[in-house]
Amino acid sequence: MxxxxxxxxxxxxxxxxxxxxxxxxxxxxxxxxxxxxxxxxxxxxxxxxxxxxxxxxxxxxxxxxxxxxxxxxxxxxxxxxxxxxxxxxxxxxxxxxxxxxxxxxxxxxxxxxxxxxxxxxxxxxxxxxxxxxxxxxxxxxxxxxxxxxxxxxxxxxxxxxxxxxxxxxxxxxAYLHAAWRRSHPLGQPAIHTIVDEVRGRGHYVGTYLAIEPGDSGWWGEGELKFYLDGDDEFPTICGTGTEDYFGGAWNFDLAGRYVRYSTAYLGLHQVLPAEQIYQARQRFGMYRWHLPDPIGFERELRVTVQALGWHSGGRYLPLERADIATTAFWYQTEPHAVGDPLPTDSLPSTPLPRTAGPSPRLGTRLRSFFAGAIRRFR
CATH class of the missing domain: 2.60.120.1390 (Protein of unknown function DUF2961)
Known part of the structure; x- marks a missing residue:
């Protein structure tokens, strides 16, 4: 302070x-x-x-x-x-x-x-x-x-x-910069680019992610990747899952429901509708601020996130129908690389009709399946 x-x-x-x-x-x-x-x-x-x-x-x-x-x-x-x-x-x-x-x-x-x-x-x-x-x-x-x-x-x-x-x-x-991107639907491959073509010296300080998974079941297995200063196919920094990056764990699921939280540096602060779980058309908002742990770069930066859920048989499921919007925050020296103008026709966010929640039996089977998959594959 x-x-x-x-x-x-x-x-x-x-x-x-x-x-x-x-x-x-x-x-x-x-x-x-x-x-x-x-x-x-x-x-x-x-x-x-x-x-x-x-x-x-x-x-x-x-x-x-x-x-x-x-x-x-x-x-x-x-x-x-x-x-x-x-x-x-x-x-x-x-x-x-x-x-x-x-x-x-x-x-x-x-x-x-x-x-x-x-x-x-x-x-x-x-x-x-x-x-x-x-x-x-x-x-x-x-x-x-x-x-x-x-x-x-x-x-x-x-x-x-x-x-x-x-x-x-x-x-x-260094000067504050922020950029917004939306993938709707995500398509193939199920990888959303949070920011790229950042040129200059600086440090990355925050991510806001809004996602509608598009498929039912757990949706947050995808890794966030930071490609620094010439990284090509593989990044220097790679996380272990979406909920992990935002400070959570185990599907954000506690006793069969999502538990929202908002703290100084990270949070899952929005779940819509709050009373449902593992629904394809639920919407989520989460943030992480890298203020105590900024990610420095000397020349360039690219950041991506995978959209990944679970398929039958304990297989990962790329969420090609996901709707993902992200805002990246970073400080850098000027001049900055000029990207495409923000596509204003992608902005409207019409509330979706609420879908019926799963039956108690279906919810129990889903939770049992995902818990078993996590134990086997994490």
Whole structure:
């Protein structure tokens, strides 16, 4: 934790609809805004402009500041059902291609919009009723620009506050990057690329994974693989299974049900529907932050995950019908390699109808089979 008692020369500023430039002494000066009617008897300085309305197809610049400095905290809330219909982008030092381009919900570990998933972690906190908080530290030398685009078919309210410090940065400063990818359906081979073509020096700091397995049964045998600095067919770092990478074990199954958890650095924080188990069309959300254990690379990085379940006879089953979306977080030196623009037509996340849960007898047989398979093959 930062030594908060140690004084520095940093200056704190904050941007919101009540102070859109973040200028000193310029807060609460609005005479028009979304709160003007409610404040009509109180006047200027009484929450006249607490939010903006973002129409369908509209792009808004939430913050644009000159550096050097560090974005310390972002708070935002909006229509909870539209989290994948909004695209968050961040640009450092005047770059044309964003270093961060992610659906808003996925940036805050809420790719599935069936219901809000609460998160209690060090860099990301999602509070009850929809408070989205980011504590990712985002340094910039010359400038920082944050935009939000509404690619949904309806307008939404957006409340936000971006707090940053103006301060000098050390010479070896790396910039935060984030990239989103979706495979739907996954197809052959059942391997989803989380990120590739990362060029430069840096360290990988986090993964958010949203998955609908597409086949019934246990779905998390696939390994996460990190290909570093020239690795070709085989990676330098290879995990032992999906639930293992996210800090869990044994199918996330405790007494015949998935048990959700959210901790400082990892979690299985979303299970939809929560009362079912081993269903093909269930949806799951999980995260892992490599803050105590960053994965360093000198020149390049590629990260993949296999989608793997169990077949009859104790055989692995590639989950070719899986729907997988991931967000990768990493720090690196600039310039960064420019990838393809985010495919906004892949974003809508229509809630699926709930399927009937397994009968007690079927659930017992499934659990017995998977427990036996695990004992034999792990």
């Amino acid at each position: 930062r030594e908060i008692w140690r004084l520095s020369d940093a200056v704190t500023r904050s941007i919101s609809p009540e102070n859109p430039t973040g200028a000193k002494g310029a807060g609460a000066m609005a005479t028009e805004g979304t709160g003007a009617w409610a404040a009509r008897e109180l006047g200027r300085g009484w929450k006249v402009s607490p939010s903006i309305h973002l129409a369908s197809g509209e792009l808004a610049t939430l913050a644009e500041v000159a550096g050097p400095g560090v974005i310390r905290h972002i708070w935002l809330t909006t229509d909870r059902g539209s989290l994948r219909g909004l695209v968050l982008r961040m640009f450092w030092d005047g770059e044309e291609a964003p270093s961060i381009e992610v659906p808003l919900g996925d940036f805050f570990c809420n790719g599935w919009t069936d219901e809000l998933a609460l998160v209690n972690s060090e860099p990301i906190v999602v509070a009850p009723a929809g408070g989205l908080n980011s504590y990712w530290q985002m340094p910039f030398r010359e400038s920082a620009r944050i935009t939000l685009e509404n690619v949904s078919d309806h307008g939404v309210p957006v409340y936000y506050q971006v707090t940053y410090s103006l301060e000098e940065l050390p010479g070896q400063t």
